[in-house]
Amino acid sequence: MRIGIVCPYSWDVPGGVQFHIRDLAEHLIALGHEVSVLAPADDETPLPPYVVSAGRAVPVPYNGSVARLNFGFLSAARVRRWLHDGTFDVIHIHEPASPSLGLLTCWAAQGPIVATFHTSNPRSRAMIAAYPILQPALEKISARIAVSEYARRTLVEHLGGDAVVIPNGVDVDFFARAEPKPEWQGETLGFVGRIDEPRKGLPVLMKALPKILAERPRTRLLVAGRGDEKEAVASLPKEMRERVEFLGMVSDEDKARFLASVDVYVAPNTGGESFGIILVEAMSAGAPVLASDLDAFTQVLDQGGAGELFTNEDADALATAAIRLLGDPERRAELRERGSKHVRRFDWSTVGADILSVYETVTQGAAAVAADERTGLRARFGLARD
Known part of the structure; x- marks a missing residue:
């Protein structure tokens, strides 16, 4: 044809x-x-x-x-x-x-x-x-x-x-085959998206970060995407800014390795999403997903069965959920298993x-x-x- x-x-x-x-x-x-x-x-x-x-x-x-x-x-x-x-x-x-x-x-x-x-x-x-x-x-x-x-x-x-x-x-097997990168492992939260596009939700995640670091000071936030890095961390106290690492634009291969490496993938998007392809990619790579409860994200995550949801634009709710997931390896393993099965339909x-x-x-x-x-x-x- x-x-x-x-x-x-x-x-x-x-x-x-x-x-x-x-x-x-x-x-x-x-x-x-x-x-x-x-x-x-x-x-x-x-x-x-x-x-x-x-x-x-x-x-x-x-x-x-x-x-x-x-x-x-x-x-x-x-x-x-x-x-x-x-x-x-x-x-x-x-x-x-x-x-x-x-x-x-x-x-x-x-x-x-x-x-x-x-x-x-x-x-x-x-x-x-x-x-x-x-x-x-x-x-x-x-x-x-x-x-x-x-x-x-x-x-x-x-x-x-x-x-x-x-x-x-999504090519599920491409992401599932990705090998974790050691320097991206160890109490890491991940975010992929345009840094300076507010609806992608990075400001909400930055607002939640002080509460997360107060409970789990070894946590790192890894950010992949283009945009103004200095402006992105401007709202954080100076002593916390070193806990945020910007990777810039990454290749498809590195994105897969990134998603396979982080302890929790966070999707704090605030609106305008009709699907949520990054959630599918994250589940394919085995990343436990924590996402805002947008209608589209809720559907992709099987009403919360394949990933956790928090109230949209609520930084405190995001922080509470992230702290709980980072401290619960059994729950993260459960989300990996559920996500890997659910994602095959995509x-x-x-x-x-x-x-x-x-x-x-x-x-x-x-x-x-x-x-x-x-x-x-x-x-x-x-x-x-x-």
């Missing part, structure tokens, strides 16, 4: 949607399908052979964050050229309602279109206001996927229609098969419609069958 996938966000800026698209493309290629991904990218960005650049992206505030999107006349021309050259059997657009390549592709594409909706934003006035503009493009979509029940709810409430829920995928062997089933359904439907149209034309003009 020839599959075209559209990435809305800049390929050179790490993010959950980009990682999902990358892993999906590589999974499909490994199965023998021909895949091309169209994505925004700076000129100097090294790209995998299956990625086609749609040009540089610009930062746009979106869903409580800043997304790097690509939209305009030049982008539209590149979309049309990519569609022409690809002659795809199916086109898979991610976030078609954002002002990005996905919306441009919806306008320009012909044939079966599958769309995945990642955003969870129950109060999106902008999406409601833009609906009359979006409607003609969205009506061309053959099948809709939502990465969680909360992303599906956003779609239903603001854009109408419905979607099948297929979660983000493996690409399952998720990829579900997405392929959607592709096959829409392509078969398109073929049936085309056959019916040919039959109708023959009957209308009295033509014999081939």
Whole structure:
């Protein structure tokens, strides 16, 4: 099958949607399908052979964050050229309602279109206001996927229609095989995310840290991600700042080793999450997870069965839970075992098969419609069958 996938966000800026698209493309290629991904990218960005650049992206505030999107006349021309050259059997657009390549592709594409909706934003006035503009493009979509029940709810409430829920995928074995790194072990809390993006929750974790260190002074917080490190620890007493170690951006391999090394992985995110791919990666690597009780996180963690939850934005609750987990190796071992079993439902062997089933359904439907149209034309003009 020839599959075209559209990435809305800049390929050179790490993010959950980009990682999902990358892993999906590589999974499909490994199965023998021909895949091309169209994505925004700076000129100097090294790209995998299956990625086609749609040009540089610009930062746009979106869903409580800043997304790097690509939209305009030049982008539209590149979309049309990519569609022409690809002659795809199916086109898979991610976030078609954002002002990005996905919306441009919806306008320009012909044939079966599958769309995945990642955003969870129950109060999106902008999406409601833009609906009359979006409607003609969205009506061309053959099948809709939502990465969680909360992303599906956003779609239903603001854009109408419905979607099948297929979660983000993870190569579970890649993380499960990771070897711990000795220097990252020993009473360590872990955090992965953009340091200077408030909704990722690092300020909440920093606020909890003094209480944690008062009870367990040997604890270290390891932070992986880009951002202003000095600003991140500015709220901490100076004597505690040395207990925070910033690792900067890490490779996929080091992220897996990082998650396999920490005693507790903390996800203090405050909102705007429709899934929680980092939770799945952490469970895959064997890290006990402590997360804010966002709806999406609660679902990923099996209502708290595969990880512990604390009240969102409550630093004291976070600190209390972290202290308890750091002092209870048996509970951590229990969470590792439960998480390792639960996470298998997110493996690409399952998720990829579900997405392929959607592709096959829409392509078969398109073929049936085309056959019916040919039959109708023959009957209308009295033509014999081939």
